[in-house]
Amino acid sequence: MEKKQGEKMIPRYALFGCNPLAIEVAWRLSMVKLPFVMLDRDESLVKQARDEGLSAEHLDYTDDDALRTVGIGSHIEGVFCLLREDSENVFLAISARALDAALRIVAVCQAPEAAAKLLAAGSDKVVDPYEISGARVHELIERPEVVELMEQTVFGLQDLNIAEVTIPTGSWVHGVHLSQLRKHMTQNILLLGVVDLERGKDLIFSTRGIDHNLDFNDVLVVIGPQSEVADFQRMIESDSAPATKDLALTR
Amino acid sequence: MPFAQLLVRLAYRQQASAPYARLKGFFHKLLTDPRSHRRVLFDSFMIILVLVSVMLLIYEVRRPLGPWSDTFEIFVVIVFVSEYLLRMWLYNDSHKILIEHWEKAELMGLPFRPGPALWAVLRRKLSYMTSPMAIIDLLAILPSYRPLRFLRLFLLFRLLKLFRYARNLNAFGQVLVEKRFELYTLSFFVGSVLLIATVAIYLFEAEAPESRIQTLMDALYWAAITLTTVGYGDIVPVTTEGRVVAMVLVFAGIGVISFATSIVVMAFHEKMRELRDNRVYGEVERQSDITIVCGYGRIGQVVAERLSSAGDAFVIIDKNADSVELARRQGYLAVAGDSTDGALLANLGLGRQATRILCLTHDDVSNVYITLTARQVAPDILIVSRANKAETVRKLMQAGATHVVRPYEVVARMASEFIGQPVAFDALYDVVTRAAGVHLEPLAIHAGDWLEKQRIGEIDFTAHHLLLFGVIRPDTSPSADGHARYDLAGRHFYFNPGADLLLRAGDILMLIGYQASLSQFREVASRGWKRNRVKK
Numbered sequence: 001m002e003k004k005q006g007e008k009m010i011p012r013y014a015l016f017g018c019n020p021l022a023i024e025v026a027w028r029l030s031m032v033k034l035p036f037v038m039l040d041r042d043e044s045l046v047k048q049a050r051d052e053g054l055s056a057e058h059l060d061y062t063d064d065d066a067l068r069t070v071g072i073g074s075h076i077e078g079v080f081c082l083l084r085e086d087s088e089n090v091f092l093a094i095s096a097r098a099l100d101a102a103l104r105i106v107a108v109c110q111a112p113e114a115a116a117k118l119l120a121a122g123s124d125k126v127v128d129p130y131e132i133s134g135a136r137v138h139e140l141i142e143r144p145e146v147v148e149l150m151e152q153t154v155f156g157l158q159d160l161n162i163a164e165v166t167i168p169t170g171s172w173v174h175g176v177h178l179s180q181l182r183k184h185m186t187q188n189i190l191l192l193g194v195v196d197l198e199r200g201k202d203l204i205f206s207t208r209g210i211d212h213n214l215d216f217n218d219v220l221v222v223i224g225p226q227s228e229v230a231d232f233q234r235m236i237e238s239d240s241a242p243a244t245k246d247l248a249l250t251r
Numbered sequence: 252m253p254f255a256q257l258l259v260r261l262a263y264r265q266q267a268s269a270p271y272a273r274l275k276g277f278f279h280k281l282l283t284d285p286r287s288h289r290r291v292l293f294d295s296f297m298i299i300l301v302l303v304s305v306m307l308l309i310y311e312v313r314r315p316l317g318p319w320s321d322t323f324e325i326f327v328v329i330v331f332v333s334e335y336l337l338r339m340w341l342y343n344d345s346h347k348i349l350i351e352h353w354e355k356a357e358l359m360g361l362p363f364r365p366g367p368a369l370w371a372v373l374r375r376k377l378s379y380m381t382s383p384m385a386i387i388d389l390l391a392i393l394p395s396y397r398p399l400r401f402l403r404l405f406l407l408f409r410l411l412k413l414f415r416y417a418r419n420l421n422a423f424g425q426v427l428v429e430k431r432f433e434l435y436t437l438s439f440f441v442g443s444v445l446l447i448a449t450v451a452i453y454l455f456e457a458e459a460p461e462s463r464i465q466t467l468m469d470a471l472y473w474a475a476i477t478l479t480t481v482g483y484g485d486i487v488p489v490t491t492e493g494r495v496v497a498m499v500l501v502f503a504g505i506g507v508i509s510f511a512t513s514i515v516v517m518a519f520h521e522k523m524r525e526l527r528d529n530r531v532y533g534e535v536e537r538q539s540d541i542t543i544v545c546g547y548g549r550i551g552q553v554v555a556e557r558l559s560s561a562g563d564a565f566v567i568i569d570k571n572a573d574s575v576e577l578a579r580r581q582g583y584l585a586v587a588g589d590s591t592d593g594a595l596l597a598n599l600g601l602g603r604q605a606t607r608i609l610c611l612t613h614d615d616v617s618n619v620y621i622t623l624t625a626r627q628v629a630p631d632i633l634i635v636s637r638a639n640k641a642e643t644v645r646k647l648m649q650a651g652a653t654h655v656v657r658p659y660e661v662v663a664r665m666a667s668e669f670i671g672q673p674v675a676f677d678a679l680y681d682v683v684t685r686a687a688g689v690h691l692e693p694l695a696i697h698a699g700d701w702l703e704k705q706r707i708g709e710i711d712f713t714a715h716h717l718l719l720f721g722v723i724r725p726d727t728s729p730s731a732d733g734h735a736r737y738d739l740a741g742r743h744f745y746f747n748p749g750a751d752l753l754l755r756a757g758d759i760l761m762l763i764g765y766q767a768s769l770s771q772f773r774e775v776a777s778r779g780w781k782r783n784r785v786k787k
Contacts, residue, residue: 134553
């Protein structure tokens with residue numbers, strides 16, 4: 001994000017748009033230490049962003065070559081389409097998706113009807129600011145404790161995060177049932193469930209009646225402190241099961 | 252004076268008397284309480300009575316009816332007279348006037364004189380009797396006295412009584428009263444034009460032999476019929492000059508009619524809006540627990556939809572009439588007005604039934620003002636406000652908001668969380684917002700529950716198809732060691748606690764699971780001691 005001791009970190013995320021919303025997103029990314037670069041066609045907006053201390057460049061998003069230069073298709077993992085007009089975001093999403101099929105694209109929509117178009121254009125997620133703000137207001141009325149808990153812990157800055165752990169090929173977990181995996185878990189994490197992308201994007205909840213048979217490329221969704229998650233990830237990636245621990249230790 | 256003392260004592264006794272108050276309350280609910288259901292029944296009964304009695308009296312003009320119609324008429328008169336007397340009684344509390352005079356005399360050290368006090372009571376009753384509806388009521392009783400033919404006119408007064416019972420007709424009457432300045436102007440203008448036209452046509456036509464206009468009355472009649480563009484054709488001018496007058500009058504008439512129509516339409520339009528607002532106020536009064544939503548922009552719309560699905564009662568305020576219309580079309584209660592208006596908020600339940608207020612207008616200044624107003628009037632109310640700028644958040648919290656939502660912040664948070672791990676984020680977000688079947692729910696432990704004094708390891712969450720996310724404990728309790736602990740405002744959160752954590756009253760379990768599993772566990776938890784201690 002910023003020049004750290006004279007060297008520039010390579011950005012992993014590209015934010016298109018240097019408007020107030022984009023600046024807000026940028027600050028959030030810098031808080032969670034994700035390296036990014038802000039891009040806009042309008043020089044004055046780029047300058048404003050730079051004046052605030054953010055890393056910003058001038059770029060014409062309609063030019064595919066410029067997109068490639070900035071890193072889409074190579075080192076950029078995620079793109080935020082935060083331009084002012086829905087049509088601009090749609091164009092950008094299509095362009096980016098064409099350059100990199102594995103890119104994560106998040107777009108913001110102004111009109112609710114644009115959400116479907118943005119998804120069709122290749123966005124992974126469309127955020128309607130009013131819809132989610134309204135949802136949040138309602139959550140605060142109905143379930144304030146849940147919101148507060150999530151805010152302060154998982155979505156806040158304390159060391160408790162959600163994480164996805166993909167089961168790699170060669171892992172011992174392939175073919176193992178979910179319930180069996182839980183018995184091997186010694187880390188202080190919560191296994192929320194698993195997403196089997198072959199079956200769709202829904203989470204298969206871990207204590208549901210169905211005991212899912214784990215495959216390669218299934219994604220385990222866990223919550224826990226950073227170190228514990230990393231430990232769990234190492235355990236999953238190894239090719240042999242850990243030495244079976246005493247069953248009394250697990251829950 | 253013993254008489255004076257007797258009077259005062261009587262007044263005090265009346266004031267203290269509960270049966271008297273109950274009786275008066277009963278009649279008040281029947282006759283004059285705008286919100287009472289009984290009154291609606293009474294009004295309907297009176298409307299039917301009036302219409303039937305008028306119909307019978309009209310029928311009798313040409314065909315005599317049997318003696319039963321006389322009996323019926325007597326019955327109607329008795330009802331009307333009783334109603335008149337009851338309304339006079341309900342109009343005010345006379346004993347209050349007497350007491351007021353007595354207490355004033357006591358205060359000033361003067362002797363109490365019953366004369367002026369009684370005169371004050373009488374004056375008050377007279378002011379009722381001289382009010383228009385009371386006069387109508389009195390005159391409506393009269394038509395029964397058949398021998399005087401002219402009294403048949405008073406039949407109309409019975410129909411006018413209907414104004415009192417049908418609330419919408421009442422509105423019509425109020426319109427006339429409210430717009431009386433415009434109506435006076437209109438009458439004056441019309442009167443002048445009529446006068447000129449009458450005189451003109453009489454001057455030109457009266458001497459012509461074939462003309463139907465012989466008297467001033469004819470001329471006036473013709474002028475009125477022509478001005479209002481009715482034109483029966485029973486009287487037509489025959490002279491050329493007369494025809495010129497007619498032409499001028501016709502064009503003048505169009506102008507007058509337009510003017511009159513526009514006044515009436517405008518007045519009714521305003522009145523209709525007021526009536527609709529009153530209906531909303533009435534509806535709000537009937538709720539015991541209501542949410543006030545200030546602002547029906549995009550965010551307001553989303554919130555309204557969710558509140559509606561959850562079955563919560565709410566009312567919307569917005570400055571823009573189109574937005575209000577949109578809300579009404581969705582079937583929501585909505586009022587057009589300025590949310591910063593304290594009186595409007597009070598009418599919608601602030602300080603009484605409103606348990607929550609949402610400040611969702613586009614303008615930070617308004618949101619702060621509404622927050623402050625609401626917090627002052629209702630210290631316990633839940634206030635959720637929108638903020639557009641970051642600096643406004645602190646101002647809103649200072650003004651007393653319980654929660655603040657900043658749209659850009661919500662977007663930024665979601666976008667940045669998602670981009671890191673999209674699958675995990677979506678999964679958790681669905682849990683938090685209850686979009687999928689899996690919910691995250693708190694379960695509070697009260698003193699005496701079987702969960703109290705249990706260890707985590709003794710509760711088989713897996714058998715209940717639940718995940719224990721963690722335990723929230725107020726930070727006034729001594730903290731438990733050996734468990735991952737996080738800080739919330741004023742509380743601690745123990746994430747995924749170990750088997751040996753001992754639960755206490757006041758703890759809140761955060762459980763994740765399907766709705767059915769959660770409900771079942773909740774029920775089991777409330778069932779009591781020793782029933783479900785399942786060892787692993």
